[in-house]
Each structure stands twice: as structure tokens, then as C-alpha cells.
Amino acid sequence: MDNNYAIILCGGSGTRLWPLSRSLKPKQFLSFTGEKTLYQETVERIAQKISLSHILTVTNHEHIFEVKGQLAEKYSKAIDGVIAEPLSRNTLPAIAIAVKRIFQVNPQALISVFPSDHFIKEPSAFIQAWNYAERAATEGYLTLFGIKPDHPATGYGYIFPNPSQDLSNLSGYLTVDAFFEKPNKALAEQYLNQGCLWNSGMFVFHAQVFMDLLLEYQPEIYSKIIEMSDPPTRIDYEDLESLSIDFGLTERVRKIAVVPVDMGWSDLGNWESIYQYQDKDKDNNCMRGEIVSVDSQDNLLWSDSGVISVLGVHHLAVIQSADVTMVCDRSKVEDVKTLVSKMQHKHPKLVETHLTVQRPWGSYTVLEERAHFKIKSILVKPHQRLSLQKHQFRSEHWIVVSGIASVTNENASFKVKANESTYIPANNKHRLANETEHDLIVIEVQTGTSVEESDIVRFEDIYGRDVSE
Amino acid sequence: MDNNYAIILCGGSGTRLWPLSRSLKPKQFLSFTGEKTLYQETVERIAQKISLSHILTVTNHEHIFEVKGQLAEKYSKAIDGVIAEPLSRNTLPAIAIAVKRIFQVNPQALISVFPSDHFIKEPSAFIQAWNYAERAATEGYLTLFGIKPDHPATGYGYIFPNPSQDLSNLSGYLTVDAFFEKPNKALAEQYLNQGCLWNSGMFVFHAQVFMDLLLEYQPEIYSKIIEMSDPPTRIDYEDLESLSIDFGLTERVRKIAVVPVDMGWSDLGNWESIYQYQDKDKDNNCMRGEIVSVDSQDNLLWSDSGVISVLGVHHLAVIQSADVTMVCDRSKVEDVKTLVSKMQHKHPKLVETHLTVQRPWGSYTVLEERAHFKIKSILVKPHQRLSLQKHQFRSEHWIVVSGIASVTNENASFKVKANESTYIPANNKHRLANETEHDLIVIEVQTGTSVEESDIVRFEDIYGRDVSE
Numbered sequence: 001m002d003n004n005y006a007i008i009l010c011g012g013s014g015t016r017l018w019p020l021s022r023s024l025k026p027k028q029f030l031s032f033t034g035e036k037t038l039y040q041e042t043v044e045r046i047a048q049k050i051s052l053s054h055i056l057t058v059t060n061h062e063h064i065f066e067v068k069g070q071l072a073e074k075y076s077k078a079i080d081g082v083i084a085e086p087l088s089r090n091t092l093p094a095i096a097i098a099v100k101r102i103f104q105v106n107p108q109a110l111i112s113v114f115p116s117d118h119f120i121k122e123p124s125a126f127i128q129a130w131n132y133a134e135r136a137a138t139e140g141y142l143t144l145f146g147i148k149p150d151h152p153a154t155g156y157g158y159i160f161p162n163p164s165q166d167l168s169n170l171s172g173y174l175t176v177d178a179f180f181e182k183p184n185k186a187l188a189e190q191y192l193n194q195g196c197l198w199n200s201g202m203f204v205f206h207a208q209v210f211m212d213l214l215l216e217y218q219p220e221i222y223s224k225i226i227e228m229s230d231p232p233t234r235i236d237y238e239d240l241e242s243l244s245i246d247f248g249l250t251e252r253v254r255k256i257a258v259v260p261v262d263m264g265w266s267d268l269g270n271w272e273s274i275y276q277y278q279d280k281d282k283d284n285n286c287m288r289g290e291i292v293s294v295d296s297q298d299n300l301l302w303s304d305s306g307v308i309s310v311l312g313v314h315h316l317a318v319i320q321s322a323d324v325t326m327v328c329d330r331s332k333v334e335d336v337k338t339l340v341s342k343m344q345h346k347h348p349k350l351v352e353t354h355l356t357v358q359r360p361w362g363s364y365t366v367l368e369e370r371a372h373f374k375i376k377s378i379l380v381k382p383h384q385r386l387s388l389q390k391h392q393f394r395s396e397h398w399i400v401v402s403g404i405a406s407v408t409n410e411n412a413s414f415k416v417k418a419n420e421s422t423y424i425p426a427n428n429k430h431r432l433a434n435e436t437e438h439d440l441i442v443i444e445v446q447t448g449t450s451v452e453e454s455d456i457v458r459f460e461d462i463y464g465r466d467v468s469e
Numbered sequence: 470m471d472n473n474y475a476i477i478l479c480g481g482s483g484t485r486l487w488p489l490s491r492s493l494k495p496k497q498f499l500s501f502t503g504e505k506t507l508y509q510e511t512v513e514r515i516a517q518k519i520s521l522s523h524i525l526t527v528t529n530h531e532h533i534f535e536v537k538g539q540l541a542e543k544y545s546k547a548i549d550g551v552i553a554e555p556l557s558r559n560t561l562p563a564i565a566i567a568v569k570r571i572f573q574v575n576p577q578a579l580i581s582v583f584p585s586d587h588f589i590k591e592p593s594a595f596i597q598a599w600n601y602a603e604r605a606a607t608e609g610y611l612t613l614f615g616i617k618p619d620h621p622a623t624g625y626g627y628i629f630p631n632p633s634q635d636l637s638n639l640s641g642y643l644t645v646d647a648f649f650e651k652p653n654k655a656l657a658e659q660y661l662n663q664g665c666l667w668n669s670g671m672f673v674f675h676a677q678v679f680m681d682l683l684l685e686y687q688p689e690i691y692s693k694i695i696e697m698s699d700p701p702t703r704i705d706y707e708d709l710e711s712l713s714i715d716f717g718l719t720e721r722v723r724k725i726a727v728v729p730v731d732m733g734w735s736d737l738g739n740w741e742s743i744y745q746y747q748d749k750d751k752d753n754n755c756m757r758g759e760i761v762s763v764d765s766q767d768n769l770l771w772s773d774s775g776v777i778s779v780l781g782v783h784h785l786a787v788i789q790s791a792d793v794t795m796v797c798d799r800s801k802v803e804d805v806k807t808l809v810s811k812m813q814h815k816h817p818k819l820v821e822t823h824l825t826v827q828r829p830w831g832s833y834t835v836l837e838e839r840a841h842f843k844i845k846s847i848l849v850k851p852h853q854r855l856s857l858q859k860h861q862f863r864s865e866h867w868i869v870v871s872g873i874a875s876v877t878n879e880n881a882s883f884k885v886k887a888n889e890s891t892y893i894p895a896n897n898k899h900r901l902a903n904e905t906e907h908d909l910i911v912i913e914v915q916t917g918t919s920v921e922e923s924d925i926v927r928f929e930d931i932y933g934r935d936v937s938e
Contacts, residue, residue: 019778292815294808295801307793307816309488311808312801316782318794324776325787325794332764332781339763339780346761347776367836368846373870375844375912377837397890399866399914401842419916421866423890443844443914445868447888 004134005109005207006050007098008042010059010067010116011088015340015351016270019324020304024353028117029066032274039067039116043075045123046114049130052077056101057116058094061086065360065463086234091201092218092248093240096225097232099210109207110137113245118200119277121264129261132172133204141257142213142250143173143204146197148262152188155269157181157246158196159258176256179246197260199246200267217252218243270333271317275300289320300330322355360463361386362439374451378432380405380440385433387461394448394455396424398432403440406433429459472577473603474676475519476567477511479528479536479585480557484809484820485739488793489773493822497586498535501743508536508585512544514592515583518599521546525570526585527563530555534829534932555703560670561687561717562709565694566701568679578676579606582714587669588746590733598730601641602673610726611682611719612642612673615666617731621657624738626650626715627665628727645725648715666729668715669736686721687712739802740786744769758789769799791824829932830855831908843920847901849874849909854902856930863917863924865893867901872909875902898928 013026021027028039036044039057046055052075059067061084071079083098095113102109112130120126129145136143146159161174179199180191214222221241228236250256266273278286278300285293289303296310305322317333319326324347328336344351356365361384367375374394380386380403388408398405399421407416408431409424416422424430426448434440458467482495490496497508505513508526515524521544528536530553540548552567564582571578581599589595598614605612615628630643648668649660683691690710697705719725735742747755747769754762758772765779774791786802788795793816797805813820825834830853836844849855849872857877867874868890876885877900878893885891893899895917903909927936 290816292808292812294811295804306791307819309793309795309808309812311795311797311804313785313796313798316796318796320794322775324778325789326778326780327782327785327787327796328780329782335764335780339761339778342763343761343778347759350776367844370870373912375836375846377844395888397866397868399916401839401914401916419864421890421892421914443842445870445890445912445914447868447870 001106001108002051002054003106003108003110004050004112005054005056005102005106006046006112006114007095007102008039008046008055008057008114008116009091009094009201010039010057010063011085011094012115012117013060013062013088016336017268017274018336018340018343019319019321019326019350020302022353023351024062024357025066026063026117027268028115029063029070032268033119033277037070038119038268040070040075042114042116042118043071043078045120045126046112047075048123048127050112053081056081056083056098058083058085058098060084060088066358068360069358083231085237086232087237087240089237089240089242091245092243093221093225093237095203095210095245096214096221097228097230099207099214100225100228101230103207103211107208110134111205111207111210113203113205115201115267117268118202119264119266119268119273121266121277123263125261125263129172129259129263130204132259133257135171136173136257136259137204137206137209140206140209141173141175141255142209142253144176144250144256144258145200145202146174146258146260147200147265148260149192149196149198152185152192153198154182154185154188157199158183158188158191159199160191160194160196161258161260163195173257173259176258179251197258199250200265201246203245213249213253218248221248270336271300271319271328272330272333274302275317275330298330324350359386360384360465361434364444369451372447372449372451374446376444376446378440378442378444380432380434380442382434382437382439385462386431387458387463387465387467388429388431389456389458390427390429391448391455392457393426393450394446395426396430397445397447398422398424399443399445401441401443403434403438404436405440405442406435407431408433470575470577471520471523472575472579473519473581474523474525474571474575474578475515475581475583476564476571477508477515477524477526477583477585478560478563478670479508479526479532480554480563481584481586482529482531482557485805486737486743487805487809487812488788488790488795488819489771491822492820493531493826494535495532495586496737497584498532498539501737502588502746506539507588507737509539509544511583511585511587512540512547514589514595515581516544517592517596519581522550525550525552525567527552527554527567529553529557535827537829538827552700554706555701556706556709558706558709558711560714561712562690562694562706564672564679564714565683565690566697566699568676568683569694569697570699572676572680576677579603580674580676580679582672582674584670584736586737587671588733588735588737590735590746592732594730594732598641598728598732599673601728602726604640605642605726605728606673606675606678608726609675609678610642610644610724611678611722613645613719613725613727614669614671615643615727615729616669616734617729618661618665618667621654621661622667623651623654623657626668627652627657627660628668629660629663629665630727630729632664642726642728645727648720666727668719669734670715672714682718682722687717690717739805740769740788740797741799741802743771744786744799767799793819828855829853829934830903833913838920841916841918841920843915845913845915847911847913849901849903849911851903851906851908854931855900856927856932856934856936857898857900858925858927859896859898860917860924861926862895862919863915864895865899866914866916867891867893868912868914870910870912872903872907873905874909874911875904876900877902 158180160178300317362379629647769786831848
């Protein structure tokens with residue numbers, strides 16, 4: 001019997017990598033280090049040891065289609081393991097609902113927990129550490145991965161292993177004496193000299209051990225999780241305490257082990273860490289997208305849309321998406337949160353979402369928006385269909401530029417091929433679908449007294465989204 | 470009889486204010502200092518003393534519709550005075566063809582010549598200086614406006630007035646002893662101390678005086694200009710010498726006067742001069758468009774499209790248009806030409822044109838372009854019409870979002886109102902027109918094996934553009 005399981009924590013909604021990360025597109029769903037997103041890289045890394053059907057992903061209900069979409073092609077066997085939390089309650093409840101599901105199927109399970117948005121440069125070091133961590137977990141330890149610090153960071157908690165131990169005699173892990181919260185600079189240097197390790201937020205434990213610890217230290221959360229339906233409802237979550245696993249369990253439990261590891265780890269917590277982990281050119285510039293650089297050194301130049309050109313600038317982070325460009329001194333990246341909160345007031349949409357929005361059936365991109373019209377490019381993936389819907393205030397013109405659209409307009413159903421078009425008057429029930437094996441691309445021109453997304457009545461939806469009647 | 474005329478030199482095609490200025494949209498057609506473009510501000514300034522029908526504009530044939538479009542609303546009486554040069558031959562031929570046209574109508578004309586792309590902060594000082602210059606010109610002088618230098622600039626030529634003169638006794642003008650070419654820094658400081666003035670490229674002269682001087686110093690150009698048709702043809706221009714008025718006349722002529730003037734003048738020759746002449750906020754940032762700034766000082770932040778956000782940056786110029794963002798240290802703005810020439814190799818379209826392109830009938834904006842489709846937003850001004858045309862490789866879907874389109878499709882002619890659409894198959898002769906008093910906005914979706922602008926056959930055009938048959 002395969003007792004190995006993994007839980008991926010995919011509920012983060014940070015904007016520290018704004019303007020690329022947005023609240024509806026947090027960093028785990030973006031690609032920084034290659035073609036795959038951080039979440040996909042996490043799945044792939046875990047799949048080296050865990051079968052896809054044993055990988056659970058806990059995410060926020062707002063990101064459920066993004067998660068499933070990212071799993072769809074290569075990792076579809078992990079889709080059944082996706083759990084949507086109706087509200088965010090920090091890491092302990094997220095881990096607990098996933099552990100409970102696993103425990104009910106296999107009480108002998110050995111469970112590894114990983115964030116979805118970390119970067120690991122040396123996968124073989126990671127795998128070796130994981131093997132050690134599993135050994136410790138089998139022996140009943142709540143086991144952590146302790147990153148060997150290379151500088152006195154103030155952004156992480158520190159793990160203090162029992163100093164009497166000799167790593168080589170202990171099968172790769174150490175027992176832990178204490179935890180320290182994120183320190184100031186002076187304390188961080190002291191911890192560094194004492195041989196402390198960074199707490200990376202990765203865990204391995206036995207399912208039974210976790211359930212016992214939860215009952216012992218957080219009995220209220222334990223009983224609520226036990227009584228909860230699976231998947232949990234909003235009512236289940238509403239009066240659940242918001243608590244991190246560090247504060248709720250790790251810092252209280254006595255039988256803790258840590259595996260020290262040096263694997264080129266980063267939580268990619270700001271743009272500076274992106275700069276540090278990317279390749280540079282001869283001018284020490286790190287460049288992504290269309291960049292033209294003259295007489296400029298030590299910059300992070302990152303374009304998702306359009307061209308960035310720089311002349312005579314140094315030590316900047318220039319990050320560009322289709323709707324906004326951020327120019328920031330690299331030493332100030334920690335203050336992006338200040339910029340984001342100012343942006344929240346002036347341009348809230350720029351904090352929430354991109355012009356391209358993922359949907360369960362594909363995606364759309366807003367090309368132009370004015371008072372009385374909006375133009376979208378719509379991509380419908382093979383065998384997907386939008387909901388049966390209508391709009392009160394807008395009509396829609398659809399022009400197929402690639403693929404074949406299956407269109408429902410009131411009682412009529414028909415095909416629209418590339419270079420053909422059709423028209424959906426306001427208040428007509430309609431549906432757009434792709435019944436082929438190939439992508440469908442439709443240009444939609446909306447006209448009317450309102451072209452807001454909220455003007456939609458859904459009658460039927462294959463993805464379980466709310467319908468009105 | 471009104472003997473006062475003005476010539477506006479509007480042939481510049483520089484890209485020193487790239488990425489806002491492009492070769493097909495040089496800086497005189499852009500707005501930096503208010504709502505009007507530099508060219509429109511020039512017309513307005515001149516119109517204080519010269520009637521619109523006496524203002525001639527000499528421009529390049531590529532910019533003729535831009536010029537006429539900018540004159541259309543408020544300055545339409547100056548449209549007949551627009552002369553298109555078929556080729557660029559520097560300032561002397563440009564001035565000469567305009568002087569010749571004026572001279573043939575009115576040999577008594579007093580002519581003032583102004584660049585189209587300068588900024589003058591104090592119009593009353595300008596008008597007073599102009600009055601003095603006219604007095605000198607009436608007395609037979611080739612008269613210049615000499616800007617009182619406030620620093621030892623190396624980018625201008627210097628005028629050396631006869632030092633024995635007392636300005637107050639001479640009706641506001643001085644006679645000139647010598648000209649100096651653009652100096653190095655040391656020479657510039659010497660000139661500054663000697664009381665030299667910057668040559669601003671503005672002139673006033675009597676038409677007869679100019680014609681006599683041209684005959685005396687440039688007899689070859691004189692005779693070619695005299696024989697030339699009006700407007701000049703490409704053949705007229707092909708073997709014409711390219712020569713500046715400074716080199717061809719000013720530096721040779723003996724009877725020269727200069728009016729010293731301090732009027733907040735700038736030729737807006739680079740982004741730094743834009744920064745210097747704009748209002749700043751409390752952080753000494755100069756901002757245009759949607760800007761969000763945190764902890765940043767002394768920057769020029771200029772967006773024509775999308776949002777620029779800055780954090781912890783200083784002394785930068787950040788200039789953004791829809792397709793490219795430039796980030797440049799303010800001390801390096803003179804090197805924009807280096808960046809532009811690198812850009813010319815990598816992305817030539819970004820040097821040539823904007824996504825929004827002016828046409829005689831209005832403008833269009835490319836919203837999206839892929840291999841087999843292109844989406845444009847098309848604005849047709851009242852009572853304007855595109856050419857009767859066809860395309861070999863692309864079909865066009867037109868959706869009217871505002872106004873009423875008058876459509877010709879092969880032999881059919883019909884109206885398409887807002888929220889209606891029509892379809893033009895490849896190889897159909899068609900025409901789009903606006904016969905109303907209001908703007909017409911059409912979304913055009915092109916599909917086909919090629920969506921290049923060059924795939925067009927024109928059959929009839931009300932703006933005199935080349936037709937094929």
C-alpha cells in the first residue's frame with residue numbers, strides 16, 4: 001500500500017510581486033523561473049516521490065478554476081485532490097482539512113506539506129532532505145525543513161536545533177530545542193552564529209501524529225474539522241479560528257525534528273529575490289520579455305507586455321504588465337506594499353486583476369473598454385463551454401477568428417466558423433461553446449448602456465458556478 | 470493692404486523625444502505644454518499679429534494630413550497655406566518656396582519665419598521682440614531673435630552683436646558682427662561672457678530682401694526655386710541642394726540685425742528641457758497622465774497610456790506610450806538617440822509610428838495584432854470618407870459602436886447604426902464614410918492570410934492619395 005501523500009498550500013493571495021501578482025492572480029500562478037508556474041513546478045517536484053492522485057491542493061475558492069486549469073494538461077490526476085476553502089483561515093485549518101481527508105482513507109499515511117510558491121534551485125538536495133524528513137516523521141517527529149541561512153534575514157522565523165547533536169550520527173535530522181519569531185537584525189546575526197536554521201514552512205508528519213497533536217493543542221479546531229463536511233462550506237468556516245501551524249502547533253509540540261538543507265531555496269518574497277535567483281547578462285541585468293538596454297547595469301527588467309527600454313539606469317526593478325509599469329529601486333522592493341496600498345485607492349482594479357482573466361472554460365483579455373463598449377479576445381479551450389447566460393444592458397457581436405464556435409442564441413443552435421460572425425441582442429439567452437479538439441478564439445464586441453461584468457444572469461453552468469434560476 | 474506674413478517650418482522629424490515622438494509623429498504634432506500641440510501653439514502665437522490666411526506652413530509630404538488635421542477646427546483659414554515638400558532639403562529651400570509664393574502675390578511682404586516645435590513661456594516678451602524685429606526688417610535687415618543665454622549651452626549657435634551698440638538707442642535691435650557654430654563648453658562660456666546670444670532659428674525679413682540675398686549668395690537654388698511649380702513636385706526637389714538658412718545665407722549676409730530677448734524660450738530638444746519647463750509637485754516630480762508615486766523625487770513621469778508607478782526612485786525620466794516604456798536617467802537624455810538607433814534594429818515600428826495613426830479622414834488605433842487577425846478602433850470625423858478600396862487577403866467585420874456609418878460594399882450602399890455590424894469579404898470594393906455631424910467609431914476585425922496595411926488597392930480617394938486605377 002502507498003502511504004505517501006502530499007499537501008500543497010495554495011491559498012496565498014499576496015501582492016508583494018505586484019504588478020505581476022494581483023489578488024486574483026497571486027504569485028503561485030505565475031511563471032518566474034521557467035515556463036511552468038511556481039505551483040506547477042511544486043507539483044512536478046513533489047511528483048518525483050508522490051503519485052499525482054495522492055497530492056492534495058488546498059486553495060481559496062476564488063482560485064479554484066485557476067488551480068484546476070493549471071493541473072489540467074499534465075497533472076490532471078491531481079484535480080480530484082483540489083480542496084477549496086470558502087474563507088482564508090491561515091495554514092492550520094488548511095492543513096487540517098486535507099490531513100483529515102487523507103486520514104479517513106489511510107490512517108497510516110505519511111504526509112508532506114509544501115507551500116505552492118517557493119523556488120528550489122537544487123532539486124536533488126531537496127529530495128535527499130525530504131528522504132531524511134520522512135525518516136524522522138516515521139519515527140513520530142513533526143519534521144521541518146531548516147534552510148541553512150546565508151545572511152541574517154529578518155523575514156523568517158528561526159529554528160534552534162539541540163546543539164549537542166552530531167548531524168552525521170542522526171540519519172540526517174536534528175531534534176529542535178526552540179523556535180524564534182522573525183528577529184531584528186542584531187538578533188538575526190546572533191541566531192546565525194548559534195547555528196539556527198530558517199523555518200521554510202515545509203513539513204513532514206505521520207497522519208496519526210498530526211491528528212493527535214491537533215486534538216491535544218487545538219481541541220476546538222480539531223472538533224470543528226472532524227464535524228465538517230468535505231468540501232467545507234462557508235458556514236463550516238465562518239467561526240473557525242484563523243491560526244498558523246507555527247503558532248498553533250509547531251511552537252508548542254515537543255517532539256520536533258528538523259532536516260538542515262542547503263538547496264538554493266527562496267520564498268520569492270519580493271522582486272529582489274527574483275533578481276537574485278535569475279540568470280544575468282554581462283551587465284548584470286536580469287531581463288524577461290522584450291527589453292532594449294543601453295548603458296544600464298544591475299537592473300531587473302521584466303515585461304509581460306510591450307517593450308521596456310532603459311538608458312543609463314542602475315539598480316532598478318522595472319516591472320511591466322499590459323496596464324501598469326512599476327519602476328522601483330531594488331533596495332526598496334520591500335515597500336511595494338506601500339505602493340500597492342496607494343494603488344488600491346487610486347486604481348483598485350490594478351491590484352485585483354489583470355486584463356487577461358482565467359475562467360474555467362479558458363480565458364479572456366480586455367482589449368479596449370469605454371463607457372458604452374468593450375472589446376474582448378476570448379479563448380475557449382477544447383470541449384469547454386461558457387454558461388447559458390443573458391445580459392440586460394449589452395448586446396454582443398462575436399467574430400470567430402480561429403476554430404469553430406458552437407453558438408446557442410435563444411432557441412437556435414448553430415456553428416460559426418473562422419471569419420464568420422454572429423450577433424446576440426441584449427436579453428437573449430445565449431451560450432458560447434467549443435466542441436472541437438482545437439482552441440476557439442472569438443473577438444467579442446459588447447455595446448450597450450452598461451458593459452460591466454456584473455450584468456450577467458447565468459441559467460446553467462457546467463463548472464458549478466452560481467446560477468440565478 | 471496687409472503686408473505681414475508668416476512661415477512656419479514644420480518639416481522636423483526628430484526622435485529626441487522618443488518614445489512619444491516617432492518619425493511619423495514628430496514633436497511639433499505632440500502636446501507637451503497644454504492641450505494644444507506645439508504646432509497649434511505656434512499658429513496661435515503667430516495669429517496674434519498675422520491673419521490666418523497669411524500664415525504658410527511648410528511640411529514634409531508624409532505629414533501633410535497631420536498638419537491639415539491640426540489646423541482643421543480652429544485654424545482652417547491657414548489650410549490653403551500648407552505646402553508639402555516632396556523631400557527634405559533643410560531650411561533654406563523650405564523657406565524659399567514659401568517666400569516665393571508670398572512674393573508673387575505681394576512683393577512688399579514683411580515675412581516672419583518660425584519653427585513649429587519651440588516653446589515660449591512669456592508670449593508678451595515674444596510679441597515685443599517681434600515688433601522690434603519687424604522694425605529692423607523694414608529697414609532692410611535680415612533679422613534674428615537672439616535668446617539671452619542663461620547657461621553656456623553647447624547645443625546652439627551663438628550670435629555676436631557689435632559690442633559698440635547701446636540697445637536703448639537702437640529701437641530694440643542690434644547689428645551683428647559674427648556668428649559662431651555650436652561651441653564646446655569652454656568656448657560657450659567665453660561667448661556667454663562676451664554678451665553673445667543664442668540663435669533661435671526665428672527670422673524676420675522683407676520678401677524683396679530675401680529674394681535678392683538668395684540670388685546673390687545661392688544663385689543655383691534661386692533659379693531652381695523660381696522655375697519650380699507650386700506645390701513643388703518630387704522631380705523639382707530631387708536635384709535641389711540640402712542647405713540650412715544659417716549656412717546658406719545668415720552667415721554670409723552683411724546686413725544682419727538681432728533682437729535680444731528673454732522670453733522663457735526652449736526648443737524642447739530633449740526630455741530634460743520638458744522637465745525644466747513643466748510645473749512640479751512638492752517632490753519636484755513633473756507628472757503627466759496616470760501616475761502613482763511613493764518616496765520618489767525629481768522625476769519626469771509621463772504616461773500617454775496606462776499607469777506608471779514609481780517607488781524610491783530619483784532623477785529619472787519615465788516615458789510611457791501604449792507599446793513601449795522608456796526609463797532613463799535625466800542626465801542621459803541626450804543619449805536617447807543611441808537608444809533609438811538600437812530600437813530601430815530590434816523594433817523598427819516603435820521608432821516609426823504609434824499604435825494610433827492619423828489619417829486625413831480621422832485616425833485608427835491597432836488594439837490587437839496576430840498572424841491572421843487584427844483589431845482596430847476606427848474614428849471617422851464628420852463628413853469624411855475613407856477611400857474606395859479593396860483587400861486581396863483579408864475580410865473585414867465592422868461593428869459600429871458610435872455614430873452612423875455609410876457603407877459601400879460592391880454595388881450596395883447602406884447605413885449601419887450603433888450596435889449594428891456588417892461584413893466586407895476579401896476582394897469586395899468597399900468604402901466607409903461618415904455623412905453625419907458627429908464622430909463615427911467603428912471596431913474593425915480583420916481576418917485573413919495577411920493583415921498587413923500594404924494589402925490595399927485604392928480606386929478613389931477624396932484626399933488625393935495615390936489610386937491604383
